[in-house]
Amino acid sequence: xxxxxxxxxxxxxxxxxxxxxxxxxxxxxxxxxxxxxxxxxxxxxxxxxxxxxxxxxxxxxxxxxxxxxxxxxxxxxxxxxxxxxxxxxxxxxxxxxxxxxxxxxxxxxxxxxxxxxxxxxxxxxxxxxxxxxxxxxxxxxxxxxxxxxxxxxxxxxxxxxxxxxxxxxxxxxxxxxxxxxxxxxxxxxxxxxxxxxxxxxxxxxxxxxxxxxxxxxxxxxxxxxxxxxxxxxxxxxxxxxxxxxxxxxxxxxxxxxxxxxxxxxxxxxxxxxxxxxxxxxxxxxxxxxxxxxxxxxxxxxxxxxxxxxxxxxxxxxxxxxxxxxxxxxxxxxxxxxxxxxxxxx
Amino acid sequence: xxxxxxxxxxxxxxxxxxxxxxxxxxxxxxxxxxxxxxxxxxxxxxxxxxxxxxxxxxxxxxxxxxxxxxxxxxxxxxxxxxxxxxxxxxxxxxxxxxxxxxxxxxxxxxxxxxxxxxxxxxxxxxxxxxxxxxxxxxxxxxxxxxxxxxxxxxxxxxxxxxxxxxxxxxxxxxxxxxxxxxxxxxxxxxxxxxxxxxxxxxxxxxxxxxxxxxxxxxxxxxxxxxxxxxxxxxxxxxxxxxxxxxxxxxxxxxxxxxxxxxxxxxxxxxxxxxxxxxxxxxxxxxxxxxxxxxxxxxxxxxxxxxxxxxxxxxxxxxxxxxxxxxxxxxxxxxxxxxxxxxxxx
DNA sequence: GACATTTCCGTCATCGGTTCCGGAACTTTT
DNA sequence: AAAAGTTCCGGAACCGATGACGGAAATGTC
Numbered sequence: 001x002x003x004x005x006x007x008x009x010x011x012x013x014x015x016x017x018x019x020x021x022x023x024x025x026x027x028x029x030x031x032x033x034x035x036x037x038x039x040x041x042x043x044x045x046x047x048x049x050x051x052x053x054x055x056x057x058x059x060x061x062x063x064x065x066x067x068x069x070x071x072x073x074x075x076x077x078x079x080x081x082x083x084x085x086x087x088x089x090x091x092x093x094x095x096x097x098x099x100x101x102x103x104x105x106x107x108x109x110x111x112x113x114x115x116x117x118x119x120x121x122x123x124x125x126x127x128x129x130x131x132x133x134x135x136x137x138x139x140x141x142x143x144x145x146x147x148x149x150x151x152x153x154x155x156x157x158x159x160x161x162x163x164x165x166x167x168x169x170x171x172x173x174x175x176x177x178x179x180x181x182x183x184x185x186x187x188x189x190x191x192x193x194x195x196x197x198x199x200x201x202x203x204x205x206x207x208x209x210x211x212x213x214x215x216x217x218x219x220x221x222x223x224x225x226x227x228x229x230x231x232x233x234x235x236x237x238x239x240x241x242x243x244x245x246x247x248x249x250x251x252x253x254x255x256x257x258x259x260x261x262x263x264x265x266x267x268x269x270x271x272x273x274x275x276x277x278x279x280x281x282x283x284x285x286x287x288x289x290x291x292x293x294x295x296x297x298x299x300x301x302x303x304x305x306x307x308x309x310x311x312x313x314x315x316x317x318x319x320x321x322x323x324x325x326x327x328x329x330x331x332x333x334x335x336x337x338x339x340x341x342x343x344x345x
Numbered sequence: 346x347x348x349x350x351x352x353x354x355x356x357x358x359x360x361x362x363x364x365x366x367x368x369x370x371x372x373x374x375x376x377x378x379x380x381x382x383x384x385x386x387x388x389x390x391x392x393x394x395x396x397x398x399x400x401x402x403x404x405x406x407x408x409x410x411x412x413x414x415x416x417x418x419x420x421x422x423x424x425x426x427x428x429x430x431x432x433x434x435x436x437x438x439x440x441x442x443x444x445x446x447x448x449x450x451x452x453x454x455x456x457x458x459x460x461x462x463x464x465x466x467x468x469x470x471x472x473x474x475x476x477x478x479x480x481x482x483x484x485x486x487x488x489x490x491x492x493x494x495x496x497x498x499x500x501x502x503x504x505x506x507x508x509x510x511x512x513x514x515x516x517x518x519x520x521x522x523x524x525x526x527x528x529x530x531x532x533x534x535x536x537x538x539x540x541x542x543x544x545x546x547x548x549x550x551x552x553x554x555x556x557x558x559x560x561x562x563x564x565x566x567x568x569x570x571x572x573x574x575x576x577x578x579x580x581x582x583x584x585x586x587x588x589x590x591x592x593x594x595x596x597x598x599x600x601x602x603x604x605x606x607x608x609x610x611x612x613x614x615x616x617x618x619x620x621x622x623x624x625x626x627x628x629x630x631x632x633x634x635x636x637x638x639x640x641x642x643x644x645x646x647x648x649x650x651x652x653x654x655x656x657x658x659x660x661x662x663x664x665x666x667x668x669x670x671x672x673x674x675x676x677x678x679x680x681x682x683x684x685x686x687x688x689x690x
Numbered sequence: 691g692a693c694a695t696t697t698c699c700g701t702c703a704t705c706g707g708t709t710c711c712g713g714a715a716c717t718t719t720t
Numbered sequence: 721a722a723a724a725g726t727t728c729c730g731g732a733a734c735c736g737a738t739g740a741c742g743g744a745a746a747t748g749t750c
Contacts, residue, residue: 042699064736082632104449123404288633291606291636292638406735409737410709719724
């Protein structure tokens with residue numbers, strides 16, 4: 001009766017299966033892992049019992065033995081924003097293809113939380129980690145590298161040492177494309193509402209923006225570049241400043257879609273129509289971009305693809321394979337919608 | 346030198362610490378877990394070495410001993426849609442408060458994947474699971490319950506057996522409120538674009554919709570109720586049918602924000618202005634709701650709060666505490682924005 | 691038919707911890 | 721000063737699996 005109640009309430013172990021099949025645990029383990037040198041009828045009997053009892057191996061115990069948990073830490077500032085959840089979707093999808101799972105850990109943009117979480121993950125919780133928009137300094141990440149823990153950075157916040165594996169988007173060429181698009185429409189006074197100044201994404205996009213202007217013989221005007229965070233409200237103040245100028249721009253390149261949305265709202269409040277009186281472009285091609293009115297002309301970032309790529313990179317690292325390029329940059333693409341038009345007269 | 350290279354490259358174990366401190370592993374374990382009966386200076390010496398080597402306990406090994414992994418399975422159809430990522434955010438936030446982590450597992454709406462993932466989680470991977478919008482039948486969930494595995498359902502797709510722990514939103518009262526809002530504006534012909542017919546959310550919202558109509562002395566007209574999925578394009582066909590009627594409705598209650606957005610798009614394509622010619626309301630108060638034009642009048646679902654509540658419920662279940670109510674319903678709230686107005690004359 | 695192989699399976703150490711038990715040293719009680 | 725109780729710490733079993741190793745039986749070889 002102890003037998004019955006135990007088999008009913010508690011999870012059965014490899015020992016229970018072995019006992020019921022009158023074999024040793026080693027034999028059950030062999031069957032479980034498809035090893036050979038097991039008599040067909042023995043294999044069949046064990047398989048049947050395993051099936052009947054609904055047994056499946058305790059991954060924790062196995063990982064103690066072979067040192068692998070099948071778990072990958074996924075550190076992300078926040079889960080909710082579209083930007084991050086798209087990356088997360090790509091990551092989990094790719095992980096699943098290899099029977100791996102993600103331990104999702106939002107850091108809430110807190111440096112401390114990121115450090116302690118990474119520390120936890122290193123110590124037997126996860127075989128490696130994916131760090132999205134890391135809060136940590138280059139030095140800290142290098143130390144992590146030296147400790148031999150496997151990780152890949154997705155969308156580095158700051159420029160990274162060449163030894164640190166990272167996946168990012170082609171910010172410069174995307175910014176170049178979208179700026180050229182505005183130039184081709186005939187715009188000459190093109191302002192920019194940028195992200196935070198030290199961020200890699202900001203600097204690369206500025207580079208593309210400047211390059212496109214230069215190719216049209218236009219010298220970047222510092223007065224037309226205003227720094228903001230990457231949130232919707234951040235655009236408001238910046239847009240005010242730009243629109244109140246004596247010589248306001250005819251187009252604004254907001255460095256992400258949030259800022260573009262904020263810019264459109266601000267322009268509307270200012271009494272301007274988009275795109276008739278003012279063209280606005282964004283960057284990201286987030287879910288919102290196609291839903292708002294006017295639908296946003298923007299640059300598509302392959303966020304899910306970045307997640308998948310990072311997973312593959314990490315897997316190779318974990319398997320100890322030689323990796324040719326540690327820095328992968330995925331292409332971006334201009335998406336023209338309704339928020340851009342030629343300047344008035 | 347073996348010593349040095351090992352301490353540098355490999356993770357140190359409790360044995361390494363014990364050796365360096367000239368004590369047994371038992372003593373180190375006591376220090377690590379804050380047990381007493383350790384001499385102050387011994388404790389100090391061990392703590393120092395632990396700190397110096399950056400040692401932290403291997404959770405996997407510990408979980409083998411005490412049967413707890415500190416991991417919670419989080420099964421969600423998809424990660425990306427705003428609806429789910431908001432729930433995920435609430436869940437991870439609450440888990441973090443209790444030093445728990447989520448194993449994020451998107452099922453991609455596939456019944457099989459959900460079943461096998463749950464099975465995996467049960468077997469030593471996770472201490473419990475949170476299942477969002479489960480694909481599984483009542484019978485399957487009851488079987489899971491009988492196996493003594495701890496789980497909580499968030500936003501049940503189908504009506505659930507009373508024994509199955511679940512957290513949901515007050516769909517009926519929310520639908521009642523938003524319908525009353527339309528009635529108060531003077532609308533009498535109020536159509537509904539519903540979700541799939543057997544879903545609990547759909548049926549509950551219908552109930553609230555009918556109740557509000559009834560309280561205004563209006564008999565629900567089956568011709569004004571059209572079934573759709575919960576996606577944006579799904580609203581298109583439904584809206585067409587409604588608007589092409591000889592006696593079109595003056596207001597449409599879309600059963601979620603996606604459908605409301607699709608309805609607004611369809612109305613616009615049909616040449617109607619929202620809200621002047623047609624009022625549209627949604628349900629969810631997703632991130633999009635406030636961004637689109639016109640900003641959507643909708644019903645706020647406390648999604649993050651649902652996630653947090655589910656975590657607390659699950660924790661009590663895991664700890665073996667008595668739980669008074671297994672079914673928790675969280676309140677919803679009407680959010681009036683710009684997509685509703687009195688009917689024309 | 692003796693010997694070498696192969697097949698099948700069990701014993702046991704191991705992974706990194708936790709905890710029970712008991713021993714030694716030291717302190718308190720009577 | 722003997723008995724009793726504390727405090728501190730080590731030995732060893734244990735959690736659930738894996739895999740090296742070796743033994744016994746079956747099969748193959750000449």
